[in-house]
Amino acid sequence: MKLQVINVSKIYGDRAAVDDVSFTLEGDGFVGVIGRSGAGKSTLLRMLNRLTDASRGEIRYEGTDILSLRGAERRAWQNRCAMVFQQFNLVPRMDVASNVLHGLLGQRSTLTTLFNLWSEADITRALEILDRLGIAEQAAKRAEALSGGQQQRVAIARALMQDPRIILADEPIASLDPMNAQIVMETLKRIQTEDGRMVIANLHTLDTARRYCDRVIGMRDGRVVFDGTPEQLTAGVARDIYGADATFSEAATSTSIDALNPDTDYAVAMLGD
Amino acid sequence: MSLAIHPATSEYLSLIRRKRLYGGILVALFAVLLASGFRVADDRNAGGFFEGFHRILDFPTEIFSEAATNWRNLPGLFVQFIPSLIETLNIAAVSTLFGALLASLLAFLSTRGLALWPRMIPVFRTSMDIMRAVPEIVIALVLIFLLGGGPVPAMIAIAFHTTGALGKLFSEAAENADIKPVEGLTSVGGNWMQRVWLGVFPQVAPNWSSYALLRFEINIRASAILGFVGSGGIGYDLKTALQWGQGKYDQVVAIFTLLLITISIVDHFSDRARARLVKGGNSA
Numbered sequence: 001m002k003l004q005v006i007n008v009s010k011i012y013g014d015r016a017a018v019d020d021v022s023f024t025l026e027g028d029g030f031v032g033v034i035g036r037s038g039a040g041k042s043t044l045l046r047m048l049n050r051l052t053d054a055s056r057g058e059i060r061y062e063g064t065d066i067l068s069l070r071g072a073e074r075r076a077w078q079n080r081c082a083m084v085f086q087q088f089n090l091v092p093r094m095d096v097a098s099n100v101l102h103g104l105l106g107q108r109s110t111l112t113t114l115f116n117l118w119s120e121a122d123i124t125r126a127l128e129i130l131d132r133l134g135i136a137e138q139a140a141k142r143a144e145a146l147s148g149g150q151q152q153r154v155a156i157a158r159a160l161m162q163d164p165r166i167i168l169a170d171e172p173i174a175s176l177d178p179m180n181a182q183i184v185m186e187t188l189k190r191i192q193t194e195d196g197r198m199v200i201a202n203l204h205t206l207d208t209a210r211r212y213c214d215r216v217i218g219m220r221d222g223r224v225v226f227d228g229t230p231e232q233l234t235a236g237v238a239r240d241i242y243g244a245d246a247t248f249s250e251a252a253t254s255t256s257i258d259a260l261n262p263d264t265d266y267a268v269a270m271l272g273d
Numbered sequence: 274m275s276l277a278i279h280p281a282t283s284e285y286l287s288l289i290r291r292k293r294l295y296g297g298i299l300v301a302l303f304a305v306l307l308a309s310g311f312r313v314a315d316d317r318n319a320g321g322f323f324e325g326f327h328r329i330l331d332f333p334t335e336i337f338s339e340a341a342t343n344w345r346n347l348p349g350l351f352v353q354f355i356p357s358l359i360e361t362l363n364i365a366a367v368s369t370l371f372g373a374l375l376a377s378l379l380a381f382l383s384t385r386g387l388a389l390w391p392r393m394i395p396v397f398r399t400s401m402d403i404m405r406a407v408p409e410i411v412i413a414l415v416l417i418f419l420l421g422g423g424p425v426p427a428m429i430a431i432a433f434h435t436t437g438a439l440g441k442l443f444s445e446a447a448e449n450a451d452i453k454p455v456e457g458l459t460s461v462g463g464n465w466m467q468r469v470w471l472g473v474f475p476q477v478a479p480n481w482s483s484y485a486l487l488r489f490e491i492n493i494r495a496s497a498i499l500g501f502v503g504s505g506g507i508g509y510d511l512k513t514a515l516q517w518g519q520g521k522y523d524q525v526v527a528i529f530t531l532l533l534i535t536i537s538i539v540d541h542f543s544d545r546a547r548a549r550l551v552k553g554g555n556s557a
Contacts, residue, residue: 097285117293120286127282136281227419 001165001198002026008057008067009222010043017221019042020057025215030192031200032213040201040222044170050074079106082159084188086171088151092144096135096154097186098127099143103161117118127155134186149180149214155189167191169201173208185212194238206238229263349551350382350527354510358531360424361506364499365492368428372435373485374403377473381437387447387455389465401444404437421548427504431492446480447473450522479550486543488534497532507532 003025008172010018018040025031027113033041046052050066058065082103090099101118103126105120109157112118118126130136133153138146143154152172159167173181189212192199203209210230216239217225218233226237239245299396315322340347371413382388383397416426455472463471500508507528 080518118289123286124282131279131281136279139281139285197468220279 001028001171003166003198004058004060005044005048006058006060008042008044008047008059008154009055010052011055012046016222018047018054019055023217023224023227025198025200028192028196028198029214030189031198032203032210033200033219034203034207034209034241035194035214035219036261039219041219042170044219045083045170045200045202048166049081049168050078051083051096052273075106079162080164081166082162082164083156083167084159084167084169084172086174087268088143088148088175089157090143090151090154091224093142095140096146097123097126097131097139099154100130100161104163108143117197120231126157126161129160130154132160133157146179148176149183152176152184153187154171154193155254156184160191164197166200169199170204171204174204181208206233209233292322336525337520339522343523347527347530350524354507354524354528354531356511357500357505357507358535361496361500361508362493362535364424364427364431364491364504364506366497368421368435368496369485369489369492372432372488373439373481375432375436376439376443377481379392379440381473382445383440383531384444386452387469387473395514401437401440404433405435405441406437409434409499410502413504414502417503421507423505424505426507427496427499431495431500433494434495435488439484440482443477443481444537446477446484450476479547482520482550483543483547486539486547489543490539493536540542 005021005023005082008018008021009016021040021044035041043052047054047067050069054067057067059067061077061081066074066081070075091102097115101116101122104118104122108118108122109189127136128140130139133156135150135153136144136158138154139234140151143151146154156172167188172188173184176184183209188199189199191197194252201213210233213230216228216230216233217224218237220241220243221233226233226241309410311322318325362372379401382390383392383394383401385391388394388397390394412430412433413426417423418428420426451471458468458472496504496506497508497511500506500510501512503509509523511528514521514528
């Protein structure tokens with residue numbers, strides 16, 4: 001499997017959210033995209049899934065430019081390239097198993113899916129996936145009745161139902177508490193290693209990127225400023241990615257980098273030392 | 274991956290089978306009721322649905338063919354009917370305004386979580402139900418009897434009905450509003466008026482105005498109809514034109530064209546107003 005991103009840009013008005021980004025991913029692996037809010041990480045992932053159209057450039061998968069796909073071909077690509085969202089993006093009033101079965105929308109006829117008429121084989125597979133992620137008991141519950149961590153696992157189950165080569169995860173743990181965040185990251189890592197899929201995840205925190213990723217891409221102001229292994233991600237490099245000064249402390253990023261930058265001076269002033 | 278079938282799987286499968294069975298029964302029942310209901314309705318008809326169906330276009334054809342022969346009159350008729358159109362629009366606008374104002378007060382008083390006197394909610398709700406239940410034309414007829422014909426009875430009648438209709442929609446929109454800003458305003462010691470006006474109103478304003486504008490369109494039609502019972506406006510002209518038939522169908526076409534144009538214009542401007550409200554809503 002080969003995914004090439006070639007000079008891709010996304011322009012909003014006069015501002016480039018993603019600015020001339022190029023990289024190549026081969027084989028399977030866990031790729032982390034890091035950078036502060038507004039660095040263009042989400043836009044990049046949304047362009048990979050074709051949720052957002054790119055302004056310029058090419059994204060080649062096995063030689064085909066997926067940015068030029070239209071209609072049914074585009075939907076076929078979206079079915080092969082699953083997406084997991086920060087806010088889970090499930091249908092809250094439908095039951096968990098139905099939400100997982102939505103992963104097959106691109107492969108079944110419109111009429112049967114509209115009436116929720118799935119074959120027993122499909123339902124059994126959905127339940128198997130839920131069982132694998134440890135939430136089979138929740139199958140008949142409404143998605144909105146589940147905790148955030150469970151909902152995110154349902155979203156991952158929906159992605160697995162698509163049986164995709166690539167799973168895109170847009171800030172999959174940013175809305176979760178530390179324990180659930182760990183469960184979700186372990187799940188993503190497991191489906192990546194056990195099934196040999198590629199996972200591309202936007203991550204907010206450095207320690208998560210170091211712990212789970214095989215490769216890390218650092219973005220700043222829409223550009224790729226780092227592309228390497230987690231070992232190469234030193235404090236100096238991190239400072240560069242986040243645009244922080246010497247007061248940048250690694251420990252603080254494990255919760256949130258956003259609060260750090262504008263607040264350090266203020267905190268020093270308030271504490272008076 | 275576990276190969277043994279999880280107990281949850283068979284449980285879920287039987288649940289789905291049961292759901293589908295019930296769904297199938299309901300659909301079959303619905304189809305039977307629909308078919309038999311149609312027969313009953315058709316039997317009670319003076320004529321018959323299938324016998325009369327092919328004649329459905331006869332009346333419109335007559336109107337249009339007559340208007341087509343007299344097409345030269347149309348521009349003059351447009352000008353002739355504009356004053357009564359304005360009267361109809363005025364009745365609709367004033368009654369929508371008063372109805373919406375009263376409806377917002379009743380909506381806040383009858384919304385769970387926001388009501389000033391929670392125990393009184395059923396009273397306000399029932400009063401709105403009554404306002405909705407009484408048709409405009411009944412109120413208008415009573416008021417015309419008491420006050421004499423003219424636009425005022427029509428305005429009161431429409432405003433009364435509008436209050437009930439908008440009050441319910443407004444209250445439902447307010448129920449879905451986020452309660453957090455209200456808690457914030459309560460925490461600083463704001464009173465009921467301040468909490469509702471500053472905390473809830475900015476949230477519901479786009480929705481409310483879109484309901485009110487839709488109601489304005491409905492009220493234009495309602496005020497045209499009330500002209501039939503003697504409240505003036507374009508409805509009165511329409512009644513005259515339709516009633517004496519022979520030779521006045523060009524007027525009917527002119528009136529309907531004017532109404533159509535008016536409603537299109539109102540729709541166009543209310544669309545833009547709504548879009549602007551939703552965009553600028555967060556700064557309100």
